[in-house]
Amino acid sequence: VKRALLTGASGFIGAHAPAALLARGFEVHAVGRGEPLLGVHWHRADLHDSVDLLARVQPTHVLHLAWFVDHGLFWNSLENLRWLATSVRMLGELRGARAVFAGTCAEYDWSESGRRHESSSRLAPATLYGVSKDALRRTGEAVTRDFAWGRLFFPYGPGEPAQRLVPTVARGVLAGRPVPCSSGTQVRDYIHAADAAGAFVALLDSDVTGAVNIGSGEAVSVGELAMAVARAAGDTSLVRLGELPDRAAEPEEIVADVTRLRDEVGFAPTLTLTEGVADTVAWWREQ
Amino acid sequence: VKRALLTGASGFIGAHAPAALLARGFEVHAVGRGEPLLGVHWHRADLHDSVDLLARVQPTHVLHLAWFVDHGLFWNSLENLRWLATSVRMLGELRGARAVFAGTCAEYDWSESGRRHESSSRLAPATLYGVSKDALRRTGEAVTRDFAWGRLFFPYGPGEPAQRLVPTVARGVLAGRPVPCSSGTQVRDYIHAADAAGAFVALLDSDVTGAVNIGSGEAVSVGELAMAVARAAGDTSLVRLGELPDRAAEPEEIVADVTRLRDEVGFAPTLTLTEGVADTVAWWREQ
Numbered sequence: 001v002k003r004a005l006l007t008g009a010s011g012f013i014g015a016h017a018p019a020a021l022l023a024r025g026f027e028v029h030a031v032g033r034g035e036p037l038l039g040v041h042w043h044r045a046d047l048h049d050s051v052d053l054l055a056r057v058q059p060t061h062v063l064h065l066a067w068f069v070d071h072g073l074f075w076n077s078l079e080n081l082r083w084l085a086t087s088v089r090m091l092g093e094l095r096g097a098r099a100v101f102a103g104t105c106a107e108y109d110w111s112e113s114g115r116r117h118e119s120s121s122r123l124a125p126a127t128l129y130g131v132s133k134d135a136l137r138r139t140g141e142a143v144t145r146d147f148a149w150g151r152l153f154f155p156y157g158p159g160e161p162a163q164r165l166v167p168t169v170a171r172g173v174l175a176g177r178p179v180p181c182s183s184g185t186q187v188r189d190y191i192h193a194a195d196a197a198g199a200f201v202a203l204l205d206s207d208v209t210g211a212v213n214i215g216s217g218e219a220v221s222v223g224e225l226a227m228a229v230a231r232a233a234g235d236t237s238l239v240r241l242g243e244l245p246d247r248a249a250e251p252e253e254i255v256a257d258v259t260r261l262r263d264e265v266g267f268a269p270t271l272t273l274t275e276g277v278a279d280t281v282a283w284w285r286e287q
Numbered sequence: 288v289k290r291a292l293l294t295g296a297s298g299f300i301g302a303h304a305p306a307a308l309l310a311r312g313f314e315v316h317a318v319g320r321g322e323p324l325l326g327v328h329w330h331r332a333d334l335h336d337s338v339d340l341l342a343r344v345q346p347t348h349v350l351h352l353a354w355f356v357d358h359g360l361f362w363n364s365l366e367n368l369r370w371l372a373t374s375v376r377m378l379g380e381l382r383g384a385r386a387v388f389a390g391t392c393a394e395y396d397w398s399e400s401g402r403r404h405e406s407s408s409r410l411a412p413a414t415l416y417g418v419s420k421d422a423l424r425r426t427g428e429a430v431t432r433d434f435a436w437g438r439l440f441f442p443y444g445p446g447e448p449a450q451r452l453v454p455t456v457a458r459g460v461l462a463g464r465p466v467p468c469s470s471g472t473q474v475r476d477y478i479h480a481a482d483a484a485g486a487f488v489a490l491l492d493s494d495v496t497g498a499v500n501i502g503s504g505e506a507v508s509v510g511e512l513a514m515a516v517a518r519a520a521g522d523t524s525l526v527r528l529g530e531l532p533d534r535a536a537e538p539e540e541i542v543a544d545v546t547r548l549r550d551e552v553g554f555a556p557t558l559t560l561t562e563g564v565a566d567t568v569a570w571w572r573e574q
Binding site: 091 | 369371375378423426428
């Protein structure tokens with residue numbers, strides 16, 4: 001039996017993971033703050049106090065998505081240290097289980113341009129969040145050979161914090177309000193949260209080790225994304241690109257080389273950007 | 288007032304730190320398992336359960352030497368993860384205190400030769416111990432600017448675990464037994480534990496940041512060290528170099544460039560190898 005322990009099951013990405021795990025035949029144990037899910041052994045707990053769950057559940061697979069991700073705050077919050085410490089303790093409790101932990105594209109050197117490749121692109125995290133994730137990956141790779149690291153790019157989807165771009169545009173346009181934006185020329189790699197979860201689960205269910213980019217592989221400008229959201233919400237004229245100043249030192253291009261994810265893990269996103277944005281706007285319509 | 292919180296005060300290096308701290312005018316709070324010391328605020332505690340000591344003591348300076356160092360076991364023990372987690376939690380409790388944490392020459396790439404320089408030598412820890420220390424340093428440097436990292440080379444001195452080279456030779460020769468050794472051609476940087484503690488404390492009392500090698504800067508072969516110990520114990524003829532096979536993949540040369548320690552921190556060892564070895568053998572004579 002494949003028994004998965006999932007952390008962050010109440011989170012933005014993690015909420016989509018149980019379905020993906022069940023579809024691949026995993027017995028699913030989830031740790032989270034939210035409400036129990038059908039078909040899942042639900043451990044309602046604060047992970048910081050519950051690392052011993054690994055000894056009790058004895059998973060064959062561990063998918064660790066939980067982290068502190070409060071909008072804006074997470075980049076340099078000391079909460080990163082608490083999550084790093086707890087995650088390191090989890091590494092000590094694996095007992096041979098295969099582990100996939102969530103990393104971030106913020107491990108890469110954002111002052112460079114071009115597609116990011118897991119082994120040939122330079123790593124130079126510039127935030128405590130990125131440094132903590134980088135430190136965790138280095139430690140995980142030294143603890144066990146059966147360790148993979150999903151380096152997540154830019155997820156969007158239902159339930160995203162309301163201050164972020166997609167919710168801001170979706171809610172503004174749905175309410176008929178103009179939405180001032182910056183110029184939006186920076187290029188990112190966006191992936192729907194359900195596809196991000198699917199990619200993590202596919203990685204967990206593979207024997208691929210080391211860092212694997214989790215992205216769509218598609219280069220989309222911030223402005224294009226805003227316009228796609230506005231289109232799905234019914235009115236592109238309300239998006240006012242260039243009305244807000246650009247932030248200093250925004251990196252130009254952060255896009256994943258997804259060769260490993262596609263060819264080694266065998267995962268491809270199920271949703272196009274248009275479909276994913278439509279799904280997200282539909283969710284906001286119902287809030 | 289300069290108030291230092293010292294961890295590992297019962298340890299091999301740490302035992303020498305209180306005197307060095309007191310000599311530099313620090314009010315000293317120490318955490319350790321051993322017996323209280325005169326002139327020191329002694330907190331007898333397991334550090335893993337006592338990270339909140341930082342909030343209670345409110346040190347201006349933190350010297351963190353504690354780690355799992357059981358002879359032979361520490362290189363790849365999962366205890367490294369527990370110490371990494373606890374140390375990361377300490378980073379979250381500094382509240383602006385200056386911090387010096389203990390690193391290791393095992394962060395360097397041991398497959399290379401030549402003197403190790405803090406910024407120009409390649410880092411490539413090959414053990415969980417080295418990786419955990421490396422991860423801690425990266426995290427510490429991202430948390431606070433007032434952070435220094437003492438990269439300790441090869442300490443020896445009173446109280447060293449009995450299975451290690453210096454105690455083995457000292458006890459053997461003092462007992463009149465022959466001591467079979469390997470060829471002993473590998474070159475290391477040895478520093479007396481009291482000088483190592485003195486260097487850490489000097490670093491703590493300076494405003495130097497980043498990694499600083501803690502060594503003597505002297506290249507001494509393992510065989511030379513064994514002979515020096517035997518000489519201090521009264522009979523060099525009992526040391527049988529080459530009677531034991533050399534371990535595979537022993538690195539040839541691990542010696543510190545001590546420019547930063549000497550010129551920036553302003554520290555020089557107080558003991559020559561001959562003096563340090565004499566002190567150590569005298570200690571074994573009394574056991």
